[in-house]
Amino acid sequence: MGRNNAIVRTSIVGIGANLFLAVFKLAAGLAANSVSVLADAINNFTDMLSSLITIIGARLSEKEPDRRHPFGYGQIEYLASLLIGMIIVYAGIDALSDAAVSASTLAAALVFLFTGVSIEAWVGAAISLLIIKTGLETLRETVGSLLGERTEAGLAHEVRNAICSFPEIEGVYDIVIHSYGNDRLLGSAHVEISDQFTVAWVDNLQRAVTRKALEETGVEMLGLSVYARNTQSQEVMDAQRTLQHIVDETEGASQLHSFYIDFVDKTMSFEVVLVFGARSRESLRDELQRKVLAAFPEYDIAIAVEYDFTECSGIPPSAKTEV
Numbered sequence: 001m002g003r004n005n006a007i008v009r010t011s012i013v014g015i016g017a018n019l020f021l022a023v024f025k026l027a028a029g030l031a032a033n034s035v036s037v038l039a040d041a042i043n044n045f046t047d048m049l050s051s052l053i054t055i056i057g058a059r060l061s062e063k064e065p066d067r068r069h070p071f072g073y074g075q076i077e078y079l080a081s082l083l084i085g086m087i088i089v090y091a092g093i094d095a096l097s098d099a100a101v102s103a104s105t106l107a108a109a110l111v112f113l114f115t116g117v118s119i120e121a122w123v124g125a126a127i128s129l130l131i132i133k134t135g136l137e138t139l140r141e142t143v144g145s146l147l148g149e150r151t152e153a154g155l156a157h158e159v160r161n162a163i164c165s166f167p168e169i170e171g172v173y174d175i176v177i178h179s180y181g182n183d184r185l186l187g188s189a190h191v192e193i194s195d196q197f198t199v200a201w202v203d204n205l206q207r208a209v210t211r212k213a214l215e216e217t218g219v220e221m222l223g224l225s226v227y228a229r230n231t232q233s234q235e236v237m238d239a240q241r242t243l244q245h246i247v248d249e250t251e252g253a254s255q256l257h258s259f260y261i262d263f264v265d266k267t268m269s270f271e272v273v274l275v276f277g278a279r280s281r282e283s284l285r286d287e288l289q290r291k292v293l294a295a296f297p298e299y300d301i302a303i304a305v306e307y308d309f310t311e312c313s314g315i316p317p318s319a320k321t322e323v
Contacts, residue, residue, distance in 0.1 A: 004058040011051040018048045067276045071148040151177040156310040188223030195228035227258040252278030269302035
C-alpha cells in the first residue's frame, strides 16, 4: 500500500498548508472588508475538503472484498474524484444558488404579506430534505455501480442452466456478469470438460455455449475458461478425496473445483472459493499450500483462490455443478 500511503501523506501536508492560508486570508479579508480575499479563503477551505476526501477515498479503497462488492473497493477512488469535482462545480455556481434562495424568500414574503401565513421556514425545510434525500439516493446508486455489486441469483441461475444444457460440460463455476448500461450484460464463467476432447471440438463447444447463453439470457459470454477434468481413475479419485478433506478442515475455504493432475509433469492444480470476510487470500493459499504439499510431496502444487462472485443462495444447484 505504498502508493496510498504517499497519497495520504501528501494530502495531510496539503490540508495543513491550506488551513494556514485559509485562516490567514479569512482574518485579512475580515480586517480589510475585502470580498475577493474572503472568496480566496473559501477556495482554500474547498481545497482542504478535497484533500480530506482524497484521504478517505484512499483508505476505503484498501478494504477487502465482501459479499455485496466481490470485486473490492478499488474504484472508490473514482467516486472520490467525482465528489471533488462536484465540490469545485458547486463553488462556481454558488452565486446562482444564492439567487434561487433569494427568489424563494421573496415568494414566501409575498405569501405572508397577502395571507398573513409565514411559510418560509417550512418551504426551506422541505426543499432541504428533498435535496438531501435525492443526493443520498444518487450517491448510494453511484457507489454500488462503481464498486460492482453481486449479480442477481436468478440471472446467474439462468446462465448456468444454459451452459449446463450441454451434456459434455461437467461443471460450471465462477459465473461473473457485468452491467455496462443500456441493457448490455457481459459475462464469463469457468467450465470443466473431459481431457479427452480436442482443441477444435472445444472451440465448437464454446461457440455453441456462447450463442445459447445470449439467446436465452441476454448475456454475452465474452469469457469461457475451460478446465480439463481427468478421465476418472482410482488414483485421481483418491487424490481428490484427500484434497477435499484438506479443504473442508481449512478455515475460510468453502468450495473445491477445477481439480486436475498432470501425471507426466507431476503437477496438481485446483481452485478454492474463499468465504467473504474470513481471511485474506494469501493466508488461505499459504495454509493450503503447506497442507497439500505434505500430503502430495511428489507434486508441484498450483492453487487459485477466488471469491464467490455470484449470489445463488436459495437456488438448488444441479447434480453436477456448483457456482
